[in-house]
Amino acid sequence: MNRTLLTASLAALIATPALSHYGMIIPNDPMISQEDGRSVALTMSFSHPFELDGMTLERPASFNVTHEGETTDLLGTLQDATVMDEQGYTLEYPLERPGTYIFTMEPTPYWEPAEDAFIIHYTKTYVTAYGDDEGWDTELGLKTEIVPLSKPFGLWEHNVFQGIVKLDGEPVPYAEVEVEFFNNADATVPDELMITQTVKADANGVFTYAPPSDGWWGFAALNTADYTLPQDGEDKAVELGAVIWVHFEDWTGQ
Amino acid sequence: MIRSLGLAALVAAAPMGAAAHQLVVFASVDCESVVVEAKFSNGRVAQQGDVRVLDGENTLQSELTLEEDGTARVPLDSVDHSGGLVIEVDTGGHDNYWILTPEDIARKCGS
Numbered sequence: 001m002n003r004t005l006l007t008a009s010l011a012a013l014i015a016t017p018a019l020s021h022y023g024m025i026i027p028n029d030p031m032i033s034q035e036d037g038r039s040v041a042l043t044m045s046f047s048h049p050f051e052l053d054g055m056t057l058e059r060p061a062s063f064n065v066t067h068e069g070e071t072t073d074l075l076g077t078l079q080d081a082t083v084m085d086e087q088g089y090t091l092e093y094p095l096e097r098p099g100t101y102i103f104t105m106e107p108t109p110y111w112e113p114a115e116d117a118f119i120i121h122y123t124k125t126y127v128t129a130y131g132d133d134e135g136w137d138t139e140l141g142l143k144t145e146i147v148p149l150s151k152p153f154g155l156w157e158h159n160v161f162q163g164i165v166k167l168d169g170e171p172v173p174y175a176e177v178e179v180e181f182f183n184n185a186d187a188t189v190p191d192e193l194m195i196t197q198t199v200k201a202d203a204n205g206v207f208t209y210a211p212p213s214d215g216w217w218g219f220a221a222l223n224t225a226d227y228t229l230p231q232d233g234e235d236k237a238v239e240l241g242a243v244i245w246v247h248f249e250d251w252t253g254q
Numbered sequence: 255m256i257r258s259l260g261l262a263a264l265v266a267a268a269p270m271g272a273a274a275h276q277l278v279v280f281a282s283v284d285c286e287s288v289v290v291e292a293k294f295s296n297g298r299v300a301q302q303g304d305v306r307v308l309d310g311e312n313t314l315q316s317e318l319t320l321e322e323d324g325t326a327r328v329p330l331d332s333v334d335h336s337g338g339l340v341i342e343v344d345t346g347g348h349d350n351y352w353i354l355t356p357e358d359i360a361r362k363c364g365s
Contacts (some may be wrong), residue, residue, distance in 0.1 A: 034352060034353060038358070096282075097280065097282070098278060098280045130278070130280060130352075131276065131278050131295075131350075132278045132280070132293075132295070133295065134295075134297050
């Protein structure tokens with residue numbers, strides 16, 4: 001009895017490890033073949049993806065698609081939706097031609113009192129259409145982004161994913177990259193430290209990660225902005241996240 | 255209908271391109287023509303190749319060759335496209351196909 005009380009008290013007192021926030025753009029399939037149809041269905045959210053803990057995603061500041069070097073504003077086409085029990089968005093986007101379509105979302109600044117900072121996660125996901133992967137390594141020139149060195153689709157589970165962390169177009173040496181699984185597979189952890197894994201980039205801003213399973217994995221490279229935003233009459237720091245979502249496929253061999 | 259028919263027939267008949275780079279075939283309709291595009295997965299256009307156009311019953315409708323820019327145009331009124339079309343491209347070492355469904359054609363032509 002005493003032990004139970006003590007445990008409960010401690011649990012209430014001890015701060016839990018900070019969970020990572022992720023902007024999410026998740027397509028129904030990252031590789032759309034002609035047999036799959038002529039469109040891709042996207043779901044946008046803001047969450048702690050390992051715990052499937054949704055948060056409100058306010059209407060983003062921008063939502064675009066880039067294909068063959070042309071960027072199109074899709075913000076007005078987002079449909080309200082409930083994702084992980086919170087406000088999110090969906091979009092059915094027609095894929096008119098082959099190639100790689102890169103969907104990007106810039107959210108409005110999210111005030112996180114627990115971190116005493118704003119969070120802006122520039123989020124992107126690459127989708128290939130009709131067997132043509134041209135454009136898979138496209139750099140969009142976002143404020144901050146992970147430029148893929150590995151094709152960001154068509155990876156087997158356990159393959160490594162490599163990318164360059166960039167901020168204002170320049171590699172970020174030794175950038176910290178948080179990695180989290182979109183846990184729709186009931187994965188559990190032996191320790192909460194393993195909900196979010198962390199790797200660091202090398203001196204050239206290049207990081208490497210190999211996931212233990214198939215599914216959607218989110219990579220978030222975090223940096224502090226060189227500007228602040230006001231909150232309650234004070235200037236507060238802004239965390240800039242470069243987020244990319246990558247799907248790893250189940251290995252089919254024996 | 256054409257999708258399943260075409261796929262079943264083609265999967266049975268056409269060997270998959272076995273090479274480090276694949277042939278990517280795409281076809282679209284501008285209401286006057288079927289525009290066929292063929293390129294390799296490394297981005298290079300297929301400068302030569304045979305194009306076969308089949309209808310939804312897998313009956314040959316037209317044969318032509320790729321232009322040097324990797325495209326071919328088939329006048330829409332020269333083929334029976336009521337049940338959709340299957341476009342096959344064979345470059346010799348590589349082959350692949352694209353299926354134009356009746357919906358694909360109607361969406362572009364409003365018919």
